[in-house]
Structure formats: structure tokens, C-alpha cells
Amino acid sequence: MDRFDRQLRLWGGFGHELLTNGQICFIVERRDDPLLLEVQRHLLLAGISSYLVLHSDKQHTPAKDAFAFIDENQELQALNPEIKPQWNFLPWSRIQTQSFKDISVIVLINCRDAHMLQELSIRREHSINFPPVLVAAVNYPLAYMYLWLKEIHFVVTTNPEYVVPDLRINEPWDEVLQYTESLDFGKLREEELAEIPYPLILSSALRATSQDERPLHQKLDDFYLKYSQQALNDSNYRQAKRYARQVSRSSELGRQRVKQLLNRLQIYQRSNWHDSFNGKFMTLCQALGQFLDQYHQLPLPSEFPDMEAGTQIYNDLKMIYQKKAREDCETMEAIVARLGFPDFPRMLVKKFCDNINYWTLLEPIVNESSVPGIYSSTELTRYLNEQEVTISTHEKKLLENLLSLAEDSYDSHTLVSSFPATAFLGGAVAQEVVKLVTHQYVPIDNTFVYDLISDESSTIKL
Amino acid sequence: MGRESSITRIVGPENYAKLQQFKCLIVGAGGIGSELLKDCILMGFGEIHIVDLDTIDLSNLNRQFLFRQKDIKQPKSTTAVKAVQHFSNSKLVPYQGNVMDTNQFPLHWFDQFDIFLNGLDNLAARRYVNKISQFLKKPLIESGTSGFDGYIQPILPGNTECFDCTKKETPKTFPVCTIRSTPSQPIHCIVWAKNFLFNQLFTSDQSSTTGDSDGNDWGTDDKEEIERIKQETNELHDLQQIVHHQDKVHITDILKKLFVKDIEKLLQLDNLWKSRAKPTPLTDDLIDSAKDGHDSTDLNAIWSLEEQISQFINVTEKLMDRIVEEDYNIEFDKDDQDTLVFVATAANIRSHIFGIPIKTVFDIKQIAGNIIPAIATTNAIVAGLSTLTALRLLNFLPYAKTNSGLDVNMAFTARASNLSKDRYLSNPKLAPPNCNCAVCAKVARGVVKITEKGLEKLTLSQLIDLLKKKYNYPSETSLIDTSDQRLLVDFDFEDLLDRTLSQAKLHDGSVILFSDEEGDESEMYRKPLEIYLDVVEESAINSEIELPALEIPLFTPPKQEEEDEGKETSTEESPEKEEDKNGIVILDEDEGKDEKDGTTTKRPRSPDQTENDSKRAKTSKNHNDENGVIELD
DSSP: OGGGHHHHHHHHHHHHHHHHTOEEEEEESOTTOHHHHHHHHHHHHHTOOEEEEEEOSSOOOOOTTOSOOSOTTHHHHHHSGGGOOEEEEEEGGGTTTOOOTTOSEEEEESOOOHHHHHHHHHHHHTOSOOOOEEEEEEETTEEEEEEEOSSOEEESBOOOSSOOOOOOTTSOOHHHHHHHHHOOGGGSOHHHHTTSOHHHHHHHHHHHTTTOOSOHHHHHHHHHTTTOGGGGGOHHHHHHHHHHHHHHHHHHHHHHHHHHHHHHHTTOOOSOOSSHHHHHHHHHHHHHHHHHHHHSSOOOOSOOOOOSOOHHHHHHHHHHHHHHHHHHHHHHHHHHHHTTOTTOOHHHHHHHHHTTTTOEEEOOOTTOOSSOGGGOHHHHHHHHHHTTTTSOHHHHHHHHHHHHHHHSOOOGGGOOOOTTHHHHHHHHHHHHHHHHHHTBSOOOOSEEEEETTTTEEEEEOO | OOHHHHHHHHHOHHHHHHHTTOEEEEEOOSHHHHHHHHHHHHHTOSEEEEEEOOBOOGGGTTTOTTOOGGGTTSBHHHHHHHHHGGGOOSEEEEEESOTTOTTTSOHHHHTTOSEEEEOOOOHHHHHHHHHHHHHHTOOEEEEEEETTEEEEEEEOTTTSOOGGGSOOOOOOEEOHHHHHTOOOSHHHHHHIIIIIIIHHHHOSOOTTSSOOSTTSOOSOOOHHHHHHHHHHHHHHHHHHHHHHTTOGGGHHHHHHIIIIIHHHHHHHOGGGGSSSOOOOOOOHHHHHHHTTOOOOOOTTSOOOHHHHHHHHHHHHHHHHHHHHHTTTOOOOOTTOHHHHHHHHHHHHHHHHHTTOOOOOHHHHHHHHTTOOOOOHHHHHHHHHHHHHHHHHHTTOOTTSOOSSGGGSBOEEEOOGGGGGGSOSEEOOBOOOOOTTOTTTTSSEEEEEEEEHHHHHHOBHHHHHHHHHHHHTOOSOEEEEETTTTEEEEBTTBOTTTTSBTTTTTOOTTOEEEEEESSOOTTSOEEOOEEEEEEEEOGGGSSSSEEOOOOOOOEEOOOOHHHHHTTOOEEETTOGGGSOOTTSOOOTTOOHHHHHHHOOSOEEEOOHHHHHHHHHHHHHOOTTOOSOOOEEOO
């Protein structure tokens, strides 16, 4: 695993397994396309081993002095030999008969051939399920990508940079209450008080000062300093003061956020999913809805953060939290079983509960056009008209450029690689594929355009 | 369409011809460096030089696409060049070496390049190349990545902000006493195990350990405590003997000394435990009984105390087996599992004693190795932007002329975790130099050419006179060697005046700082002058020394308060991550980057917190020095 050490720190064993089992379909004009090569090598390095390449039926003579910095046959294999990569090459004429059911993501690279697009769109329209399609091209002076979703895409965790631990301090359950009551601050010596973890200080303060209407951080000193003169020098109390502001809102905000996400899911009642992971996640969301109705709480995540405290009391408190987290997780499992999934993977329920504050979703577009939005002049014009007032001049210019490309009659020779824009976009596209396959981090929803001459970019939802 | 026509379309035929004459230097052949190398070749630079100090490691292979399994332990720079030769039309020159080594890479060597592209992984080298670019007034593109996030910063000396114009995240430092006597966080125990214990037992050169030499920041004035720390270090030499003699039977003695006796001694210092929880030493019995315990091999699991002890014993045996073969010198390496497990178990046992949460080996690896998660995709994004921006900086884009460096953008990729709220790529315009920047704005710079003979003959006093005369400095001045901040001459230190430059240990590549210490009637001072000593052949200059033609401006020194303004900030989302006043810096801190990309909002420290901290500073005698001494590298 040492080879993957650095990336495991980003998406974990969970993400790595999804990558290992992932299958990517590339649709390209020609097999030596430099953007294909860039995306391909990144995905190999990330650990994806299975590829289907759909290429034009035309025979292309290899370009002289092209961008092929890696020999497509031998060297790609050697990039990551342990995963034993495999390729399957087929011409476009096979799109109609191709089943895409095992494909994680389709990446459409540097091709806008009208016939091929039509074939793909028809195939997609006639399928109940279809993988996400990522459209990417470098078309001088623009480099762009567009995500074309057929079904919801769930993100298990956005992996936020900063997190506020979810400790439910203002909504304590019985065990926490009993434990808090067992502590009599008045009888503890100063050094014993210096060992109390901050959640216990804050929950005691909340209960003892419930008549006082000031916010917690303003009344905390009045409550606590009478027990310990030294407290302002104690690291545990300093932590308590830092977190005092967040206590009153964090649980409610978490619930609100989750309720909004669940509401957005109301209209997607389906049992048939392309991505089995999305299907499982939908089940978890249904279970979560029932959990919320019943307990008016989210399941407690099992992570209990480090904090300034005495060993014994820290461990006691950690046990109480982890017990509750385990019970909540078991309750969720029971609900999932009642929904008809008795053998649901336990690991996934736990992962879901642990990230209960960090999951999110991307939705497909309801009235979509028959081709990917970025290639539809109708869609682009509609967006430009609707957003006319709000978009900046540079964004407007970018989109007009995009529109004129969409309106141009298509000729495969106008798609020119423009290094290093190709290198840049290759990295960005592979990154989006990794986000989609690992169901972690938030993919671009749904359009990114970069102008290599003006150095301007725009991220919009078409 | 071939490469040439594609580039010509972007830059035009004339610029393409120029580009083919241009030389660029890529500093670093790692993640970003290998991408830069490929991009520069495909873009058609005439000559590309690439420098890297390192050799290839297994954990590089997930992103450094030019390297294969068979290349492990080979030098990065030469291997990279071999791998790209087959598609290159550029002349490629690799170097294995440290870019900061002035013997291998003197200033005039840097002078041959038209642009520098950084693909570095450490602050010291970034600062160094930045300084070189300032001396030579040549463009530099600085870049970096961490996980899904990356940035580039183009630097046009004199015209735009330099790398040091904004505050950078500095290495985390801790006062000695926090590490040696009163740890309160996992990181303190990890630093103890890695920088102190491991080095004492297994490394031959111990000059870089936790430095209990005098003159360091102890973080305490308690004589008794300092004495104890020094004594403890001396006693460790006995433990080192156990290791050197491969005396496996006595490994438990090491444990008993570190985790029983030393802790008991610590407990005798009452002063330490007045406002802290006391540590609980292990017992001899526990150590003896854990000795034959079961071993967990799961590096992702939290091991029990018994497992930690038994693993500590096992791994120490392994390291003993290795130490003779390895010439009594094993260095900590995050990817060397024996050294990692040793540090992890020792840190965890110490954590247990001090009531600090225990970590998994996987997590400790990240902290001890200072690992920044890295992936190929972000490196490619950043390198692509970097080479595109090189065209802009060199003014090669006919449709987008850059009239000034301020027309160029820097770029940040949005944090992948909050994309829905943000643009994917933000590219703010570059700012002009920060007038308070000690690197680019507050000093004047010049290269002094001097012959070998000149170094031998010329005295410091003569050099100072030459400088005063040439640049109109007043009579009171000072001269400092910036490599170690060594004072050479000032108004009340004149002992070295008659030494020659070489006697004063100045050499090719020395950088000295010449300052006005007097000012004129209206309190105006000459700007300090930073001088690079470039030793040249006698034929290259007319006399032994040649001073550059420079106008040194006058300035009024700013008031102290202005400089301190705005230092006290913290991030709203992360109360945990703010810097503690007593020099303890929490590891996750990421201020340098946040400052620039503006994706996190900053607010001044809230009034109650400031008050809180100042009260503490008054009542607490401990850790009152802001400068810590133990660096986590």
C-alpha cells in the first residue's frame, strides 16, 4: 500500500476500493489524442485498471511530432503494473449496442462529432440508467468540461477543511446528564477542575444558568470562575471558552442542513440505480428520514475529538459518546433492515453516520436538452439571457466564446491541442473522475470554462 | 496537428523562434517538477535544466509519472531526464544537488536562465530561489499543492509581490520544556520520540536534536527543571550503549528508564504540577508482563498499551540488528517502517503516561513525516497553469500583451470540499511588492564581483569604506553575514575590522547585509544593502573587486506599532487552529495559504480572547518566549 500512501490520506481505503473496482469509458476521435493520454495516465496512477475506449471509425495516421509523451501501448502499462490495467477498444458504431451498466463514468474527450453525439444521446435517453458523462475538450482558446448526470450523485463526505465537532452539548442524553450530575464542581479542587473536558463544563454551565438569557459565552465566566480562580490559565477552560459560541447552534444547523437535503430527494423515488453506491445511499437517506422522525436527532458520529482533559475523565466521556454512536448506528441498521435490506453492509451505515454532517448530493437537470448542455446553443443562449444581469463581463465573454464554438459547424480538425492547456485540463478532468468514482469531495456542478489567452475562468450551472 | 503548429498558434511564429532560444530552470524533479519538465518540453523551450537533491521512493510513484518501480533509489533529476529524452526537442541538463549549495550552483550559474520554475516541497528552498530571483531580477513562478488544492504565484522582481511579501507558515516549534517535561498534545510526544529519543539512541550526529545547549529557548526559567533535562540527556548515553552493544536482554531497561524512572523524577518537581495533571509512570511489572504480548500488525488500529510496549521491544530489536551494519547511524525516515514504529510506539507510551490520546501508526506517520497528501492530478493542474503563465510572464502571448507584471494573475484551485460555493479556479491579479517585505522591498540588492585574491587581501574595514564611498552611507554602519546572522562589524564591535574577508569566513556565495545605523539630520536612512559575493576569475574584472552601479534610496523607518498591526488574527471556523501565544503552534495551521486565497474569512481575535491571553501571560512564568526551539522538519 506504500505506493498509494499519499492519496490514501485523501480518500481513504474506502475511496481506494471504489477506484480499484471502477471502470472508465473514454469516447474519443482518435486514440493518440493528447488529452486522452493525460487523463488516462492520471487515472492509472490513481489505481483504476479497467477501460473501454470508443473511437472514431476513421483511420487516423499517427501525427508526426505529436504530443505522445508516453508510448500508449507499453509505457501506460508500466505506469502502475500492479493493478494489471486492461483496455477494450471499440469503434463508435458499437455505441448503440453497448451496455454501459458496469461503467462508472463516461469521459467524452475532444470530440463533438454530431453523429456520435446523437448516437450517445439516444442510447442515454432510452436507458433507464446511465453513467455520468463528463464532457471535456480543449478548443482554442478555451478549455472546458461539463458534467452530464442522469441520476443523483451522492457525496459521502465533502471532506471539509475545518470541522466543528458534533458533540450535542445543548442536547445531552441520559448518560451524559448522569455523568455531569455526578460531578460537583463545588467540591473539586482546582487541579481536578483542570481535568474536566470542555463539553462537560459547557453542559453544566448551560443547565445551571438556564434562567440567565445571555448567550453562553457571555455568562460562562460568571458560572465557572467561582469554582476555580485559576481557570483562565487552564487549557481545558480555555477550550470551553472557545467552543462556547458554537454550542447553541451546531446541532440545530446540522439537522436543518440534513432536512433540506432529504427534502430535495423527495422527488426521486426510484428503486433502479445505475450506480449501486447511489442506490445504497438512497436507502440510507430513507432510513435517516425515519430516524429523524422518531428521535428528532441525527445519528451521533463516532469520532470523539482530542481535547484537554484528565485521562480517566476523558476516557469515561469518550466511552459514553462512542456507546451512543454505536447505538445510533445499530438503530439505523435496524431501520435499514426494516426497509427490506437485512444484509446491508454495516461498514456503509457506519460511514454514513460518521459523516452525517458532511454528505451532500448533486442533482441531474430536470428538462435537459438532447445533447450535453455545453454543446447546445439553445442551452447556452438561454443561460446567457437568464443570467444577463448577474454575470460579470468576463464571464459573459467566456460564454459567448463557448456559444460561438457550439454554433460553428463541427470539423474534427478545429479541435486543436493547445499545450499546456491540455495538461491543465487533463489534471482537472481526472480529478473530477476521481471525485465521482470515490463519492468524495464535491464535483464541479456542472460547467467549467477556462480561456487560456485571457486567463479567465468561470464555473457555472448550465 | 503537430506540436510546433499548436504552439505557434498560441505564441506566433516570432515568439516561437524566441522560445526555442530560451533557457529555463526547473527547481525540483518531484510531483510538480516532472509535470513541469514534460510541459516545458512540449511547449518548446530551447534548453531546460532541472535540479533535484532527492532519490526516488516507492511513495513517489503514485504521482511522479516519469518514474517506475525499477528506478527506486535512483536520483530524480537524471532519471526524469532519461524518461523524457525520447520525445524531447529541447536540450536537457539534469543536476543532482541542493539548489542552495553555492559551490555547485553559484549566482552566475543561475544568471544563464531566462525564467525559474519552482516545483519545491520546502520553505527554505522556496525562499532561497525567491532571493536569487530578486538578486538577478529574473522572473520566477512559484507553485505548490496539497491534496486537491494548488496554487501558482508568478513573481516579477521589483514589479510584483515576492514570495516573502506575505507571511508564510513557518516550521512548528515548541519550547524545550513542553517537549521534555510537560507535553499536553500528541504532537509533543511525537516530537519527543522523533527529534529527541530516536536521535539520541540511533543517530550518530546529535547536533540537531532537541538542543539542550545553552542559549536555547527552554520555555522556562526554572533552574531545577533545566538541570533535570540536561541530566536526563546525559543519562541517555548509557541507553545508547545498550543499543550499540545490541544488548537485547536490556531493552526493558530502556523502557523502565524512560517511562518509569524519568517520570518519577519529573514528579518530584512540584512546581510543574501545580496547575497541570500529573503524569502516571508505568510500573516495572507492567513492562515485564507486556514484553511477550501479542502484536497487532494493523497500522490503522489503535494499539493497547501492552501492544505498544511489546511492539516497542520488537522494533528496537530490529533496529539493533541494523545499527552495526548501518555504521551506528540510522536516520528517521517516515517510509522506513522500523523507525516509524519505534517513534510511534514511544510517542504513544509517553502519551498514555501524560493522559494524552493515543494515535494510530498511520496518523503518526503523517504528523512525524510532515506528510502533505499529494496526487498527480493537482500537480498537473498547477504545472499546466505554471507553464502557461511562463508564456505570459515572458510576454509571449501576442493577443494578451502584458504591459506590467501586475497584468498577470496568480491562481488557486478552489478547495475541493466546498466547491459548490466557490469558483473552481480563482485568479486574483498580482499585487505590487509589500513595502514591509524584508526580502524584496526593505533592502537594496546587488552582486559584488570579487576575485579569489580579493577575498584573501581585502579587509572588512576596506570593504566597508568602499561601500560607504560608492553608495553614500554615513559613518556608522553595520555588516552582518546573513547565512547565520553573524555580526561582523558595528559601532561597538570592531574586533574583526582588520580581518580579511576570507578570515572572516566570507566566501563565494556569501550574502552580507550592510546597514545604515546613523541616519541623516531628518532621520532618513539609506536602505540596507544586501550583497551577494560572487567570486570570479581575475580576467573577468579589472581590479580585485567590482561594485555594481546602484542607487540606494533613503527611507524613514516605520514605527514599531505599524509593523505589528494585524498580526493577531485567527480563523473563525477553527478555534483550535489558532496560534497559542507561548509559541506552541498547532500542527494543522495553514495560515500562509489562507491569507492569499481568501476562501476563509478572517476576523480579529475577539476581545475576550485577547484579554484572556494577556492575563495568562502575566500570571504564567512558563513559556514566555515567543520563539520556540524544537523544529518539526
